[in-house]
Amino acid sequence: MAGAGGGAGGGVAGARYRRLAADLREAIASGAYGSGGRLPSEEELAQKYGVSRGTVRQALAVLRANGLVTSRRGSRRVVLGTARTQSFFELLSFTRWARSIGEEPGGRTVDVEHRLAGPLECELLGLLAGSQIYRVLRLRTLSRVPIMIERTIYPERIGAMIVRLEPDAVSHTEPLAEQGVVFADAEHTVDLVYADAEDARLLGCAEGGPLIRERRRATDPAGTPLEWSEDRYLPGTVSFTVHNSVAMTALSRRRG
Amino acid sequence: MAGAGGGAGGGVAGARYRRLAADLREAIASGAYGSGGRLPSEEELAQKYGVSRGTVRQALAVLRANGLVTSRRGSRRVVLGTARTQSFFELLSFTRWARSIGEEPGGRTVDVEHRLAGPLECELLGLLAGSQIYRVLRLRTLSRVPIMIERTIYPERIGAMIVRLEPDAVSHTEPLAEQGVVFADAEHTVDLVYADAEDARLLGCAEGGPLIRERRRATDPAGTPLEWSEDRYLPGTVSFTVHNSVAMTALSRRRG
DNA sequence: TCGGGGAAGTTGGCTGTACAACTCGAGCAA
DNA sequence: TTGCTCGAGTTGTACAGCCAACTTCCCCGA
Known part of the structure; x- marks a missing residue:
C-alpha cells in the first residue's frame, strides 16, 4: 500500500x-x-x-x-523463516484448508432451517428485524473421520444459493464464489467450549468434553456480512497460528 | 510500506x-x-x-x-466496525494485556532453572549446542485469581536480566524493554491441551482438565529469538481474535 | 588489542505525477 | 418502469526523486 x-x-x-x-x-x-x-x-x-x-x-x-522477513532502518532485511502462511481462503474454507494440507475434505449437511432471524442473528449479520435467514448444520470430516461441526447462518440471498447445493457437497464457499459472491474480510475468535448433547452425538465424543471453538464472521468487499459461523473442533485436530509484529498487528486476546 | x-x-x-x-x-x-x-x-x-x-x-x-475499514477500487472506503485491535505488546505481554482490559495483573515466579539447553531448546531459540538457557515458571493472576501458567525459556543474555528481577515482579517484558531489549516479531500458536499434575496444582483445576495453550516465539528486529514460551490458560478466561482479509493475512490453521 | 570517528550503505518516510480499473449514479432510450 | 450507456469520481499500481535515521564496517590512534 x-x-x-x-x-x-x-x-x-x-x-x-x-x-x-x-x-x-x-x-x-x-x-x-x-x-x-x-x-x-x-x-x-x-x-x-x-x-x-x-x-x-x-x-x-x-x-x-507475513512474518517471512524482518526490516530495520539502516540494515538489510533478514530472513526470519519460511513460515508458509496460508491464504485468506484456507482459513475461511474448511475445504480449501484440508486440500492445502493434503487431506481429503468431506462434509454432510445434517440440518437446514429457513426461518425468521432472531434479534441476535440480526445483529450478527447486520440485518433489519423481520429478515429471513438460513441456518445450516454440517459435520465436517478429514479422510472420512469426523473432525468438526459447523453451525452457520446466512442471510436470505446467500442461503438460497446454499440450499440449492447437494446435501453432501464438499465445499460451499467455492460454488458461492463461482456465482459472484466475493469474500473479502473475516474476523475469527478462538476459545474453548464443552460439547453439548448434539456435539457429542455427531462428533462421537463425550458430552461435556472440551472442544475448540472458532467463531467467524465474513463479509464481502463492501462490508456486507455474508455468513456467521460457529465451528467446533475435536481436541488435537487443529491449532491456530498467527504472526504479528510491531509494524503489523491483527490478532488480539480477549477476556473470555 | x-x-x-x-x-x-x-x-x-x-x-x-x-x-x-x-x-x-x-x-x-x-x-x-x-x-x-x-x-x-x-x-x-x-x-x-x-x-x-x-x-x-x-x-x-x-x-x-486492522479490519477497521474496507477498500475496493472505484468505491470509497467503508467503516467495518470499531474493532479495537490491540497492540503487538498487549498480545506479547500478559501485564500489558491485563491493564488494557482494566484488570490488575499479578505474577509469582514459581521456579527458575539455569542449565544447558537441550536439542529442542536450541532449535526453538536458534542457539548453538552447548549454550546455556534460563527456564522460568510463573503463575499469572488477574485480580489475584490464578488464570494462567507460563513456562518460558530465555537465552543466556536475556535470562540473566530476568533473574535479577524480584520474584513477584508483575512484568518481565517492561524491564527488558527499559534495558534496550526490543521485541519486534512474534509467532503465536493456539490449541487445546490437558492439565498435568503441575498445572492442576498451580491453577487449582482437575488433573486432565482442558486448558487453552498458547505457544509463542518472540524475536528482536534482527530476527534473533528473545524468548520461547508456553502459556496455559484456564477455560473461559481468554479468547483469541484475529482479523484477516484477502489483502492481508497473518493467521493460519494447522493440523493439530 | 581495544576503542572511537567517520564514511558508505540501507531502510523509513514523504511528495508529486500518471495512468488503469473499477464503482456508482445520472440520464436517456425502449 | 426497466434496462442501458456513459462519465465523473475513487482507489490500485507504478515510477522518480529526495532527505532523515540508522547500521555496519573500515581505519586509525591510543
Whole structure:
C-alpha cells in the first residue's frame, strides 16, 4: 500500500509487486538466502527485476506482514523463516484448508432451517428485524473421520444459493464464489467450549468434553456480512497460528 | 510500506502517517462516520491534513490491516466496525494485556532453572549446542485469581536480566524493554491441551482438565529469538481474535 | 588489542505525477 | 418502469526523486 507514485499502469495480469512477492517467497522457501540470511538491498532487487524501488517495497511489505522477513532502518532485511502462511481462503474454507494440507475434505449437511432471524442473528449479520435467514448444520470430516461441526447462518440471498447445493457437497464457499459472491474480510475468535448433547452425538465424543471453538464472521468487499459461523473442533485436530509484529498487528486476546 | 517517494523528512516526533492513522481510528471509534458509513476520499483527507495522498494511503493501510475499514477500487472506503485491535505488546505481554482490559495483573515466579539447553531448546531459540538457557515458571493472576501458567525459556543474555528481577515482579517484558531489549516479531500458536499434575496444582483445576495453550516465539528486529514460551490458560478466561482479509493475512490453521 | 570517528550503505518516510480499473449514479432510450 | 450507456469520481499500481535515521564496517590512534 501506499505506493505513492504512479506510472506505467495497473497490472496487466496481476500486480507486479504481487508477482515479485511470490517470487521472493519462493526463493526464500527454497533456501536461496538461507534462514537468517540477508536479502539483497531494495535497490539491487529493483534493478534485478526491472521495477522501481517503490514496487520492491510493496512486495517486501507483504513478506514483512507475513512474518517471512524482518526490516530495520539502516540494515538489510533478514530472513526470519519460511513460515508458509496460508491464504485468506484456507482459513475461511474448511475445504480449501484440508486440500492445502493434503487431506481429503468431506462434509454432510445434517440440518437446514429457513426461518425468521432472531434479534441476535440480526445483529450478527447486520440485518433489519423481520429478515429471513438460513441456518445450516454440517459435520465436517478429514479422510472420512469426523473432525468438526459447523453451525452457520446466512442471510436470505446467500442461503438460497446454499440450499440449492447437494446435501453432501464438499465445499460451499467455492460454488458461492463461482456465482459472484466475493469474500473479502473475516474476523475469527478462538476459545474453548464443552460439547453439548448434539456435539457429542455427531462428533462421537463425550458430552461435556472440551472442544475448540472458532467463531467467524465474513463479509464481502463492501462490508456486507455474508455468513456467521460457529465451528467446533475435536481436541488435537487443529491449532491456530498467527504472526504479528510491531509494524503489523491483527490478532488480539480477549477476556473470555 | 511502499511509500515510494521521499520528501520533507522523516517524522519529527513520530511518523505522520501513524498520527493520521491514530486520528482516523479515534474518529471512527467516536462514530464520526457511523458504522457502515463512508470515509472521505483519499484526496480530501490529504488536503484536510495537509499531507500527500501517499501518506494518507499509508495511514489507511494500517486501518485496513486492522479490519477497521474496507477498500475496493472505484468505491470509497467503508467503516467495518470499531474493532479495537490491540497492540503487538498487549498480545506479547500478559501485564500489558491485563491493564488494557482494566484488570490488575499479578505474577509469582514459581521456579527458575539455569542449565544447558537441550536439542529442542536450541532449535526453538536458534542457539548453538552447548549454550546455556534460563527456564522460568510463573503463575499469572488477574485480580489475584490464578488464570494462567507460563513456562518460558530465555537465552543466556536475556535470562540473566530476568533473574535479577524480584520474584513477584508483575512484568518481565517492561524491564527488558527499559534495558534496550526490543521485541519486534512474534509467532503465536493456539490449541487445546490437558492439565498435568503441575498445572492442576498451580491453577487449582482437575488433573486432565482442558486448558487453552498458547505457544509463542518472540524475536528482536534482527530476527534473533528473545524468548520461547508456553502459556496455559484456564477455560473461559481468554479468547483469541484475529482479523484477516484477502489483502492481508497473518493467521493460519494447522493440523493439530 | 581495544576503542572511537567517520564514511558508505540501507531502510523509513514523504511528495508529486500518471495512468488503469473499477464503482456508482445520472440520464436517456425502449 | 426497466434496462442501458456513459462519465465523473475513487482507489490500485507504478515510477522518480529526495532527505532523515540508522547500521555496519573500515581505519586509525591510543
